[in-house]
Amino acid sequence: MSVSAPPRPVEVPLRPAVRRPVLGWRPAPADREVLWLYLLTRVGLWTTAGAVRWLFPSDGQAREPKSLLSPWQQWDWVHYLHIAEDGYFPGQAGPWTAGWDNREAFLPGFPLTLRAVHTVVPDWAAAGLLISFVAGGVAVLALARIARHHLPDPDAGRRTVLFLLLSPCAVFLAAGYTEALFLALALPAWLAAQNRNWPAAAVLACLACSVRVTGLFLAAALALHFVLTARDRRAWRSAPWLLLPALSPVLYSWFLQARTGDWMAWKHAQERGWYRDFHAPWDAWANTWEAAFGGLHPTGYALMWQAELLAMLTGVVLLALLVRRRRWPEALYTVLTLWALGTSYWYTSVPRSTLLWWPLWIGLASWSLRRPQVLTAYLCVVAPLGTVVAVTFLTGRWAG
Template sequence: MTAVQTALTPAATAATSRRTVTQAWLASRGLIVLVALLLAVYQGRSLTDMVDQWDVEHFTNLATNGYLGRPDGTLMAFFPGLPVLLRLGLELGLPVYLTGVVVSAICSYLAATALARLGGPVAAVAWLFAPTAVFTVVPYTEALFCAAAFWAWERARADRWAAAAGLAALACTVRVSGLFLVGALVVLALTLRTPAAPTWRERGRRLRWLLLPVAVLGAFVLYLYSLTGSWTAWYHAQSTGWARTMTPPWDAFWNTVAATVPNADHPLWPPVFTAEIVSMALGVLVVGWCLGRRLWAEASWVAVQVLAFSISYWFMSVNRAILLWFPLWMMVAAWATWRPERTAVRVGHRVVVGLVFLAGVVVMLAWSWLYFTGNWAS
């Protein structure tokens, strides 16, 4: 064993990983904030105005007025986790936007540290510089959900199901994606191998813990029922406010294709909807990658979301959903850290990885500009 190998103890490796994640977190957050600051100076707008875009208005309304804050009931499309935190900030005298940004900043770091455990520091770096990373900076649910879901998965992979269930329950207060998380954790509970081959009794113990996040989802449904008298209040809000109605996948695809044609009234819509199609294709690719490596639970986690997006009116918000697909970033890390035996191929691969990373940073900055200027950003 060489001196270098001796130095690479688990503690040293973990410290290096944490340092890499911290540096990438600071750099990626800093670049996104820089875009906002430049726009504030150039356009004479306040940072609050730039943060207050799209769903942030709904979360603010929920934090201040509750689920009956809009007569059309569309606020019921959102889960209470983030609005509750924003409300807590208001009770402490903090503006909604400040609380939301702080929550996203902290949770994006926590999510990245969990992802580093699941797929290595390169996976975390790739996630932090994702094209739609702006949604992990502003008061959206992505950072909060990913922090809870990624750590839930990490704990489940470590066969720590009490912690995994508690974290999954937290994720279930944030997004409907928590339902898909529970389903994927069921697959993991049944397929996870440990040094001692798990018995069906052990698998049953794992599954019993998952009743906790199921109970959280059930409590939310009951709460909406108490307000509306409808068991389908959440689905009705989604279909009313965002045209998320049951649609055959082929129709959803062609509806999305129709949105990619040049649009004089909304010239920036076509590239975003084109990216939605690309994101769906990435989801299918990730499912195949996971199946090829017998990562059955990870494959189910992405597959069920791809299916859900494919039966909506069109592919919408998939560009943001890729932030939730931790197997995607594991796949990216596996490709980026591949070391071919031939020197020429290895050098060429490193050049391609560098160019792809730079292109990704450019897209991240462009997407930040889309969001902060109020353009449609998925």
């Protein structure tokens, strides 16, 4: 009696694992956790802004608070608003006009975005806050993915974002300022570079250059990263893409030259309005020290200059650590930023610029993973300063 052989199993071809692209927008569980953390911190900042309306009215006898969005309409926001509303040179006004506000010192990326969003969001302040809200969400997602790329711990992304969102100047990520929009372009550009997607990295860096001059430092870091990682002739075919980020500043300088006859009008506006003419680094340090401790200014301004000094020292330490670890592209980005900020008459907006130093937040996360007490100390000592800076800014005092 013959026994038939068992049926041959049908071979089902295995579906290859699909690697989620670095720039993919479909959130993983870790991404959703980061977004939840981001949302909670936004609620905290908006709650603080609401309390400021009631606790610190401009009129001590006021019986009603100011409008809901009024605490966010401070300082540089006024320049962005005027540019978005009226353009750079309304009614033939310009640097030749008495009392000129030097608005050409601000690059056009944020005002153009503000004007576009205003077409669907009638309130200008709400439009600015919406830009920063959406851009901040993109930025923290990208930052978490960069952190997970460098650190093996599954908690690396969330922890890195936590350090950023509870940093002293985190309020500027929520305000209608350029920090959130810049990070929403710069960090995905860096992610694209990590994935060797140089066209995407160049396009994003080009857009970042239209938002802040720091985009040029990002472009330099991307170029160095390319040189260090390009291994063959095929990779070098992408090299021309690295010239694209220069397009934004060239176009803006061309526009200013056509209106003012000055290719460097933006730089000269910075010098007139914010004393950003060149000084030796030691002179800038000495002038800032005198402003901070020389008793020349009211205590509120003096404290902010003390924060400028501390932020500059933090940047120098960060640079030293990056060089020690041979993280050359990040070191180049950091040293160019420090040089630009540290060679004016005195330091201005260095604490705010720490938000843009993504290696700092990744480094703190890495340190806290090795030494858990670092996170505890940060939450107990550093994070409360964020509330102080937020209240300072939201009440119209100079901050960051």
